[in-house]
Amino acid sequence: MTEELELVQMDSESSMKKAITHLETELVKIRAGKANPTMLDGLVADYYGAPTPINQVANITVLDARTISIQPWEKNMLQPIEKAILAGNIGITPQNDGNSIRLFLPPLTEERRKELVKRCNAEGEAAKVSIRNIRRDAIEQVKKLQKDGLSEDAAKGAEAEIQDVTNKYIALVDKHLQAKEKEIMSV
Numbered sequence: 169m170t171e172e173l174e175l176v177q178m179d180s181e182s183s184m185k186k187a188i189t190h191l192e193t194e195l196v197k198i199r200a201g202k203a204n205p206t207m208l209d210g211l212v213a214d215y216y217g218a219p220t221p222i223n224q225v226a227n228i229t230v231l232d233a234r235t236i237s238i239q240p241w242e243k244n245m246l247q248p249i250e251k252a253i254l255a256g257n258i259g260i261t262p263q264n265d266g267n268s269i270r271l272f273l274p275p276l277t278e279e280r281r282k283e284l285v286k287r288c289n290a291e292g293e294a295a296k297v298s299i300r301n302i303r304r305d306a307i308e309q310v311k312k313l314q315k316d317g318l319s320e321d322a323a324k325g326a327e328a329e330i331q332d333v334t335n336k337y338i339a340l341v342d343k344h345l346q347a348k349e350k351e352i353m354s355v
Contacts, residue, residue, distance in 0.1 A: 285349050285352055289345060
């Protein structure tokens, strides 16, 4: 029976780690005034009828702190990449010179910085909700095990341990959000 308990606890912690990893990838996509090729992750261009990530049809390089250059491997991919960037709604208008696409990041205004912080907080809240749902599911599994013959003390101990892990991961979410907010608000 304790093996099943350990499995429930390991499962829940693994799922919480995945929630944190997802939060980290989402926070990277939110720009903090510096050019970063990962801002284009998740954007897909139409490559001969197949939606393909931009980084698989072009070289993406950072020229300076505020400029990203996208050099497609085929010239006929300029238009689809440009459309994908506009459709991706990342807040940057692509500049096409016939050979490559350049993205110039405008300096962030105070208002825009606050908007980005709100977006980060929304992502953080989604991660917290996900972690809490994982906790709820794990505790339900422990209660099922208790009905199947697990002692009440063992069940209470497992629930307390699951709660401790949940608290640890929610604190980690807060830590990530504070770091991102500091990064965004620094001029």
